[in-house]
Amino acid sequence: xxxxxxxxxxxxxxxxxxxxxxxxxxxxxxxxxxxxxxxxxxxxxxxxxxxxxxxxxxxxxxxxxxxxxxxxxxxxxxxxxxxxxxxxxxxxxxxxxxxxxxxxxxxxxxxxxxxxxxxxxxxxxxxxxxxxxxxxxxxxxxxxxxxxxxxxxxxxxxxxxxxxxxxxxxxxxxxxxxxxxxxxxxxxxxxxxxxxxxxxxxxxxxxxxxxxxxxxxxxxxxxxxxxxxxxxxxxxxxxxxxxxxxxxxxxxxxxxxxxxxxxxxxxxxxxxxxxxxxxxxxxxxxxxxxxxxxxxxxxxxxxxxxxxxxxxxxxxxxxxxxxxxxxxxxxxxx
Amino acid sequence: xxxxxxxxxxxxxxxxxxxxxxxxxxxxxxxxxxxxxxxxxxxxxxxxxxxxxxxxxxxxxxxxxxxxxxxxxxxxxxxxxxxxxxxxxxxxxxxxxxxxxxxxxxxxxxxxxxxxxxxxxxxxxxxxxxxxxxxxxxxxxxxxxxxxxxxxxxxxxxxxxxxxxxxxxxxxxxxxxxxxxxxxxxxxxxxxxxxxxxxxxxxxxxxxxxxxxxxxxxxxxxxxxxxxxxxxxxxxxxxxxxxxxxxxxxxxxxxxxxxxxxxxxxxxxxxxxxxxxxxxxxxxxxxxxxxxxxxxxxxxxxxxxxxxxxxxxxxxxxxxxxxxxxxxxxxxxx
Numbered sequence: 001x002x003x004x005x006x007x008x009x010x011x012x013x014x015x016x017x018x019x020x021x022x023x024x025x026x027x028x029x030x031x032x033x034x035x036x037x038x039x040x041x042x043x044x045x046x047x048x049x050x051x052x053x054x055x056x057x058x059x060x061x062x063x064x065x066x067x068x069x070x071x072x073x074x075x076x077x078x079x080x081x082x083x084x085x086x087x088x089x090x091x092x093x094x095x096x097x098x099x100x101x102x103x104x105x106x107x108x109x110x111x112x113x114x115x116x117x118x119x120x121x122x123x124x125x126x127x128x129x130x131x132x133x134x135x136x137x138x139x140x141x142x143x144x145x146x147x148x149x150x151x152x153x154x155x156x157x158x159x160x161x162x163x164x165x166x167x168x169x170x171x172x173x174x175x176x177x178x179x180x181x182x183x184x185x186x187x188x189x190x191x192x193x194x195x196x197x198x199x200x201x202x203x204x205x206x207x208x209x210x211x212x213x214x215x216x217x218x219x220x221x222x223x224x225x226x227x228x229x230x231x232x233x234x235x236x237x238x239x240x241x242x243x244x245x246x247x248x249x250x251x252x253x254x255x256x257x258x259x260x261x262x263x264x265x266x267x268x269x270x271x272x273x274x275x276x277x278x279x280x281x282x283x284x285x286x287x288x289x290x291x292x293x294x295x296x297x298x299x300x301x302x303x304x305x306x307x308x309x310x311x312x313x314x315x316x317x318x319x320x321x322x323x324x325x326x327x328x329x330x331x332x333x334x
Numbered sequence: 335x336x337x338x339x340x341x342x343x344x345x346x347x348x349x350x351x352x353x354x355x356x357x358x359x360x361x362x363x364x365x366x367x368x369x370x371x372x373x374x375x376x377x378x379x380x381x382x383x384x385x386x387x388x389x390x391x392x393x394x395x396x397x398x399x400x401x402x403x404x405x406x407x408x409x410x411x412x413x414x415x416x417x418x419x420x421x422x423x424x425x426x427x428x429x430x431x432x433x434x435x436x437x438x439x440x441x442x443x444x445x446x447x448x449x450x451x452x453x454x455x456x457x458x459x460x461x462x463x464x465x466x467x468x469x470x471x472x473x474x475x476x477x478x479x480x481x482x483x484x485x486x487x488x489x490x491x492x493x494x495x496x497x498x499x500x501x502x503x504x505x506x507x508x509x510x511x512x513x514x515x516x517x518x519x520x521x522x523x524x525x526x527x528x529x530x531x532x533x534x535x536x537x538x539x540x541x542x543x544x545x546x547x548x549x550x551x552x553x554x555x556x557x558x559x560x561x562x563x564x565x566x567x568x569x570x571x572x573x574x575x576x577x578x579x580x581x582x583x584x585x586x587x588x589x590x591x592x593x594x595x596x597x598x599x600x601x602x603x604x605x606x607x608x609x610x611x612x613x614x615x616x617x618x619x620x621x622x623x624x625x626x627x628x629x630x631x632x633x634x635x636x637x638x639x640x641x642x643x644x645x646x647x648x649x650x651x652x653x654x655x656x657x658x659x660x661x662x663x664x665x666x667x668x
Contacts, residue, residue, distance in 0.1 A: 061533070061539055138581055182541075191582075191585070192585075195585045199395070205395055206584065206585030206586050207398075207516075207541075207583065207584045207585055207586070209585065213582060216578050216581060216582075217574075217578070218574035218575075218577045218578055218600055218604070224607050225577065225600065225603045225604050225607050227577060227578065227581055234582075240551075240552035241552075243552045243559065243561060244550050244551070244552055244561065247472060247550060247561055248525075248547060248550075248568075249541065249583065250540065250541045251525070251526075251529045251540030251541055251543065252540050252541070266552055266559065269559045270552070270559050273558050273559050
C-alpha cells in the first residue's frame with residue numbers, strides 16, 4: 001500500500017468509528033425532554049440540516065447555534081445573577097468609597113434596599129455595574145468573578161449559581177455539538193462575567209461567548225502590559241444589539257437561535273430571515289413549582305403577549321418548562 | 335464488552351489513528367521554509383507545547399495563534415490592498431457623488447493623483463474608507479467585496495490579490511492547525527473586507543477573523559431585518575488596539591503571535607507577557623527581488639530600528655523573507 005492510500009484508509013476508518021461513537025452517544029442525549037412536538041421539532045430540524053444530499057443540508061462550518069444566557073441556559077430570578085455579583089462588589093468596595101453612604105443608588109443598596117434600586121430601572125443598574133466592574137485589569141476582574149462564582153449561593157435554592165442551569169438545555173447544547181454545530185452564547189450579560197465559567201458549565205469556550213462589554217485600555221504597569229477596564233460602555237448586546245454582536249463576532253448568521261424574552265426577538269428574526277431550514281425557540285417560564293412562572297408583567301425576562309403572537313405567526317417554537325422538561329435543574333432528585 | 339468500554343476503545347483507536355495520520359502529514363508541512371534557526375524555532379516551539387507531560391505543555395483549547403494580515407500573510411505593497419478596493423469604490427460611486435469633483439481627497443483621486451492623497455496620511459484614507467464602505471447593508475457590502483476580489487489584479491504582478499499570499503505562512507497556518515492550534519487573523523484591516531475570502535484563502539473561518547470595523551445598525555427594510563453599515567468607526571484593531579481586540583473577541587491570550595510592523599508590537603508584547611512557552615515572530619521584508627524590501631522608512635508596514643531592538647531584547651524571531659523562505663508566493667515557478 002502506498003503511504004497516501006494508507007492515510008486515506010486510516011482517515012476512513014477514523015471517520016467511521018467517530019460516526020458509530022456519535023450515534024451510540026446520541027441515543028440518550030435529550031433524555032430530560034418529554035416526548036412531544038417540541039422535542040420532535042428539535043430532532044427533526046437536526047436531521048434535516050445534517051442529512052447530506054437533502055435540500056436542507058447545511059455544511060458543518062455553517063452550523064451556528066446561538067443561545068441567550070439569562071433565563072435560557074440558567075435561571076434569572078429573582079434577579080439577573082450578574083446583579084447579585086454587582087451587589088456583592090458594592091459591599092466589598094464600600095470601604096474605599098465613603099461617599100457611597102450618601103450617594104444614590106449606592107446608599108440604598110448599602111442599607112439593603114435592593115428593591116428600591118431595581119425600581120429605578122436600567123440607568124441605576126448600569127451605574128452600579130460601571131462602578132463595580134471597572135477600574136481594575138482584566139486579569140484582576142477575572143479572578144474576582146471566579147472567586148465569587150466559587151462561593152456565592154442562590155438566595156432561594158442555596159445552590160451555587162452555576163448549578164442553576166437547565167439540564168435540558170445542557171443536553172441540547174451537547175446534542176447540537178455532537179451534530180457538528182458550533183454553539184455560541186449571545187447574552188445581554190457582561191462577556192467578562194461569563195467567560196470565566198462557561199467552558200466548565202456549558203462546554204462553551206471563551207471565544208464563543210458574545211456579551212455586553214466595557215471599553216478596555218492597553219497600558220504598561222511596571223513594564224508589564226495590562227488591559228485596564230474603563231467605566232465606559234463599549235457594547236450592549238441586547239435586543240437589536242444581538243444581531244449586531246453576532247455579525248461583529250461570528251460574521252455569519254446562526255441557523256438556530258434560542259432565547260426567552262423580548263431581548264431575544266431581533267436575534268430570532270435575524271436568524272429566520274436568511275431563509276432555509278431554521279430553528280427558533282423561546283423558553284417560556286411557566287413552572288412556578290420547579291422554577292418560576294413569569295413573563296408578561298416581569299421586568300426581568302419579559303415575555304409579552306406581542307412576543308407570543310410574533311412567535312406563533314413566525315412559526316417559532318415556544319418551550320413550556322412545565323410540559324416539555326422532565327427535569328429542570330441537574331440537582332433535582334439528587 | 336459493556337457499551338461504555340466499547341466506546342472508550344473506539345475513542346482510543348480513533349485518537350491513535352488520528353495521531354499517526356498527523357505525524358505522517360506533518361513531514362512536508364513546512365517545505366517552503368529553508369532549514370535553519372528560524373524554521374527550527376517554529377518546530378521546537380510546537381514540539382514543546384504539544385508534548386504531554388512536558389512542563390511547557392499547553393492543552394488544545396489554549397493553543398491560540400494570532401496572525402496579522404497585511405505584510406504578514408499577504409503582501410501590502412505598493413499600498414494596502416483594501417485601499418485599492420476603496421479607490422475602486424470611489425470610481426464606482428463617483429456618478430452618485432457629483433460633489434466629489436471638487437471635494438478633496440476625492441477630487442485628487444478621481445484625477446488619478448493617488449500619491450498625493452496617500453501623503454495626506456491616515457485622516458484622508460479614513461475619509462475615503464468611510465465614504466466608500468458605508469451606507470449599504472452588510473450583505474450588499476459582502477457581495478461588493480466578493481466581486482472585487484474575484485476580478486481585481488495587483489498592479490505589479492497582475493495576479494488576483496488573493497494569490498499575493500505567502501506560501502510559507504500558508505504552510506505555517508496549516509502546520510499549527512494540524513497540531514491543535516486555533517488560528518486567528520488580527521488585522522488593522524476591515525473585518526468585513528477580509529471575512530468573505532479568508533476561509534478559502536487561509537482556511538480561517540469568519541468567526542476567527544478580528545479586524546477594524548464600522549458601526550452597524552439593525553433595522554427593518556420591507557419587513558426584512560438588515561444590518562446597515564454606518565459611516566462611523568466602531569473599532570480600530572491596530573497597535574494597542576490589537577490586544578484589546580484579541581481580548582474582546584477571544585477572551586484568552588495567544589501563545590503564538592505573528593506580525594511584521596509597528597502595528598503588531600503590542601500584540602507580541604501581550605502574547606509574551608503571560609509567561610510560559612511563547613512564540614513571537616516578525617516577518618522582515620528584505621527581499622527586493624521576489625517581493626519588496628522596506629521597513630524603516632516605509633509608511634506602510636513600518637519596521638523601525640526600535641522595533642528591531644525590542645525584538646532582539648525580547649527574544650522575538652525575525653523572519654528574513656530573503657533567507658528563510660524557499661518560495662514567497664504560491665505561483666512562483668508555475
